[in-house]
Amino acid sequence: MKLEKNCIDSQELSGMDREIALMLQKNARMPFTRIAEILGVSERTIRMRVAQMQESGILSLVGVINPIKVGLNVQTFVLLAAEQHSLEEVVAQLKEMDEVRFVVLITGEYQIFAEVMTRSYEDLSQWIIQKLNKIEGIQKTNVMPVLKKMKSSYNFVK
Known part of the structure; x- marks a missing residue:
């Protein structure tokens, strides 16, 4: 079986933990009693294994909200080049903005990548004019609204 890049290889999780993770990845609301029944172990074992995976940071059980259904219709990717001495302050200001959902440092021509969600163009x-353009230390930006989402996956375990 060919694994996609950045997927956790089955060797990185024990057999049972891998099976539990696969089931919860497909249906995070699957009852632990059902998982226990499928795997032939006690519900307590499943509860303990899930708790261990959560504590170790391997697993998080969260509801994924469809942004369009809550009125956030415009997804935009923003690349930012910043002066080296301003980098941390630029990131700190981006992190405080409600519109910014994701911020990472990257290599290359730009040092910062951000995902921005807004209700409309x-x-x-207005976000660009009133917020982004007022951050000192930004040298240049590349603002790229998403035209059409082609793939969105949360399946990291194969």
Whole structure:
């Protein structure tokens, strides 16, 4: 079986933990009693294994909200080049903005990548003018609204 890049190899999780993770990845609301029944172990064992995976940071059980269904219709990727001495302050300001959902440091021509969600293109324009352009230390940006999402996956265990 060919694994996608950045997927956890089955060797990194024990057999049972891998099976539990696969089931919860497909249906995070699957009852532990059902998982225990499928794997032939006690519900207590499943509860303990899930708790261990959560404590170790391997597993998080969260609800994934469809942004469009809550009115966030415009997804935008933003690349930012910043002055080296301003990098941490630029990131700190981006992290405080409600519109910014994701921020990482990257290599290359730009040092920062951010994902921004807004209700409309007008809101995106206002965010750029009223917030982004006021951050000192940004040398240049590349603002890329998403035209069409082609793939979105949360399946990291294969």
